Amino acid sequence: MVLIINTTSDTDVTAKIGSSLKEKGRPFEIIEASTLKISHCIGCNYCWLKTPGECSIKDDYEQILKKIIKADQMWVISDTALGFIDHKGKNIYDRIIPIATMNLKFKNGQMRHYLRYDHKTDIGLICNGEADMDQLRKWNERAALNFDSKSLGVYGTDRIEEVTACMC
Amino acid sequence: MHVLIINGSPRVKKFSNTDKILDKFCEGLSEKGNSYLRYEISDRRQWETIRQAWDESNNILIALPLYVECIPGLLLEFLETVTPHKDDADISFILQSGFAEGCQLRCGEEYLKLMSKHLGCRYKGTLVKGDNFSIRFFEDEKRDRITTPYKRMGQIYGEEASFDSEECKAFTGPEVFPAYVRVLVGLMFKTVARKSFEKISKEWGCTKPLDYRPYGT
Incomplete structure (x- = not known):
């Protein structure tokens, strides 16, 4: 299943993606997150040490997390700021931490956390606005390490057809 | 300044x-x-x-x-x-x-x-x-x-x-650890560090294992 999380208020983008995926017969779900209550990560470490796997912040992110751990692909649509994704987009990434456990290992020569679940979710990013795209591509690749998965790439909203071709 | x-x-x-x-x-x-x-x-x-x-x-x-x-x-x-x-x-x-x-x-x-x-x-x-x-x-x-x-x-x-x-x-220290250090630290992760995290977890009132899966699979 392809999970698309739209943190922008532009629903035309998700409408385009939805109709394209429907046409292709690919299973997907779109979450319009701009209308949801999603806090930033407060770094309390409860999801690792006090309530393993559960975030201490009880807001709308919990329903998203439950879907992420079952999705084959997660695509975040984000506005941009300061050459990067904006804080709403970044909060979606920051709040994934419960999918990792506290326990550590070395993977490809670097420290990493063991994942809590067996299923792996590849991640892609769609940017609405100007940004340092090369940096974002590098960053999304690094971010995918937290899912023990791979980056599906970073695209602008002007390349939706190309993006939907990657959604499977 | x-x-x-x-x-x-x-x-x-x-x-x-x-x-x-x-x-x-x-x-x-x-x-x-x-x-x-x-x-x-x-x-x-x-x-x-x-x-x-x-x-x-x-x-x-x-x-x-x-x-x-x-x-x-x-x-x-x-x-x-x-x-x-x-x-x-x-x-x-x-x-x-x-x-x-x-x-x-x-x-x-x-x-x-x-x-x-x-x-x-x-x-x-x-x-x-x-x-x-x-x-x-x-x-x-x-x-x-x-x-x-x-x-x-x-x-x-x-x-x-x-x-x-x-x-x-x-001040940063090593960019990556040499292989022998990774072996030693990796062993620590599986033993001392794991026990230490479990101890903290218990002190924080946790009753579940650290790899608990609240949302199933």
């Missing part, structure tokens, strides 16, 4: 590793005759005051933990609200993380350099250092063993107003 210091950690001050790092760093900074104002973005009530200080400062230092390979969402939210300078302010960063190797922080460091331009500031370097996860769990001498080296970094920054010196660059 007068410095605006912003603790960019979303964690409350009492438990903030970045805060404890800044305590030592500021000791060194003061020893070299500098003054500073220090704020925490985790306290939203301070945001308006920090914005005013931002407008009036020409030496800015932001200390932050690495969150998913870059800056925390809350710090990003705050910085989206400041008025960019007009190339009339210097900005430096302390980027710290739990992961110990320098290579883990480089992508975040690259972004901080780019972000400085978007903030209209002259980039004066980033002090990069990992292996700070346990600061919040330690007190007194144990904590000091981790944080005291930052005092020297504060002295250097106080004299040079940047982190460009070789000593600051070397």
